[in-house]
Amino acid sequence: MAQVLEFKLPDLGEGLTEASIVTWLVQVGDVVAVDQPVVEVETAKAMVEVPCPYGGVVTARFGEEGSELPVGSPLLTVAVGTPAEGEGDDEGSGNVLVGYGTAAAPARRRRVRRQDAVPAAAPAAPGRTAPSVSPAPPPEATPRSGPVSVISPLVRKLAREHGVDLRELPGSGPDGLILRADVESAMRETVQVRTHVAEAEAVAPAAAPSQVSAQAPTPSDTSADGIRVPLRGIRGAVADKLTRSRREIPDATCWVDADATEFMHARVAMNAAGGGKISVLALLARICTAALARHPELNSRVDLAAREVVQLDAVHLGFAAQTERGLVVPVVKDAHGRDAESLSAEFARLTEAARAGRLTPGELTGGTFTLNNYGVFGVDGSTPIINHPEAAMLGVGRIIPKPWVHQGELAVRQVVQLSLTFDHRVCDGGTAGGFLRYVADCVEQPAVLLRTL
The missing domain is CATH 4.10.320.10 (E3-binding domain)
Incomplete structure (x- = not known):
């Protein structure tokens, strides 16, 4: 005999209390396997496919696409029982954090289809002729049937x-x-x-x-x-965080122009030597971690309750990434322990995941310092809002040819504008200026960085 089990929206971690249903992946009547994704939800951190821990037939769904559900509320019910021939086990998966699924590939999704057969005529009474059943005439216009092919x-x-x-x-x-x-x-x-x-x-x-x-x-x-565009999901979370940052952090910005010609030549030489390609962002990130080692005040956060500035040991480097759903800030964990090649590979992986909407909450939180390469938008400078609760953000403009005095003569050089926006509670202008000057010196003369390696 089948037993109906209720599957509730699981705790997706990082203190999230609700999620918005983006797309149902199953219909009522579908047969689902253990750990098969049944719904795609959007939290304030990421898009997540939620797998069901039961195998059986979906008997009910709760919530329409676009609606928000609190954690712990019912998602769907599944009728489980003795599996039919060819069906998988109906036991639960036992996963603690169901929201991230399992490593095993889900079984092929099967759908119970209702046949549009003509109902059989009832037996005719003695002496009477059974009435004939004619199919209903087709509608004048038939809309597109079946699933609609949508890019995302x-x-x-x-x-x-x-x-x-x-x-x-x-x-x-x-x-x-x-x-x-x-x-x-x-x-x-x-x-x-x-x-x-x-x-x-x-x-x-x-x-x-x-x-x-x-x-x-x-x-x-x-x-x-x-x-009207609703401020929900990731876009709403970003709006809340920026508002809080602007309200709580007394920020200031300093900037400097730097000759990046030797920096670009060094990158070309690195990539010509073979191995993984090194990105401009990865080299700048390596310079940032070296600068933070010299100026740890900027790798910190303010504890308002204790009225303390907490300097952090590890550098978890966030970087701004523009996606279809707006600006997100993936985080490279333990960036201080990575070389340029490792940083480049991790930037590429996180950027691809961000554009595909596959970032997990853990990959979007925990940053201690942010690198913002707004030069990709073709602009020279910016005064960004600090990513709360961090204490600083390095901004990088576009690298373009400009007239520059080089070795006493006017020449055309590759010039970049660097800016540092910092929380004035954690340090004064001298510390911020020292950090920015060190970064600029490493860009102008990459050999300076060798002193700290």
Whole structure:
């Protein structure tokens, strides 16, 4: 006899208390295996696929896509019992942190399909003829059936939030794949239609306004002033953290221009020697860890309750990464113990995971210092907001040819602007200036770094 078990939203760690349902991966009636992902949720830290610890048939789901659920609330129910031939074990997986799944690959998802067969006619009574059953005529228009091919759950969520019906949206990607640009184009068309309707209503006869407005139904979250984007999930968490940082941290910024010509030549020489490629960001990160060893005040945080500045031993280096869902700051743990090649590989791995939405909460928290390479956006300088509760952030502008006095003569050199935004409670301007000057000296003369290796 089957037993119905309830699977609740697990504790995903890092003090998270709620999650938003992005995409259900199963339907009621689906057969699921132990540890098969059943739903994709977005927390304030990352996107996570949540696997179910039971194997059986899904009998109910709780929560629509886009809704928020607190930790511990029901996600779905699964009927488990004696497994049918060919089905896996129905015992729970025993995982403590289910939100991160297991190493084993999930079994192939099977779906219980309801057949659209014509119901059998009831036996006719003696002396009567059984009535014939005719199939219903097909509808005049048939919408796209089956799963809709969408490039990512984020695009599906964007469409849902702005009232875009993916089943009616032609995709511009390969094999009709719906891209983010397709959804955004549909959103713009909706706003334009609404604007045109409003203009038509303004000049239309008062007797027939309903005929005009009925032609263009619009989503509830659009208005004549633009499109409303909810501050939820990662975007909401970033907004809260930046607001808190601006409110609590008395920051100051200093900056300096540096001749990065020798720095760029050194990178070319390193990469020509073979082995893993070294990125500009990795070399700057290595310089940062050396500078923090000389100025540990900037690798700290303020304990307001104890009224103390806590200097930290390890350097967990965060770096700003722009993704479809906004700005995130992955963290390279123990950056002070890595060489340039290891740093380069870890930056590449975390950047790819950030763009794919696969970063775990642990990879987005625990930073002690942040490196912000805003030069990739084609700008020279910035005064960024410190990533609370850290004490400082190094900003790097674009590296471009500029006129520069080199060895007493005017020459064209590769120049970069470096800036340091710091919490004035942890140090004064002398310490911040010393840190920034050391970084600039290492950029101008990479051999300076050898003294601390």
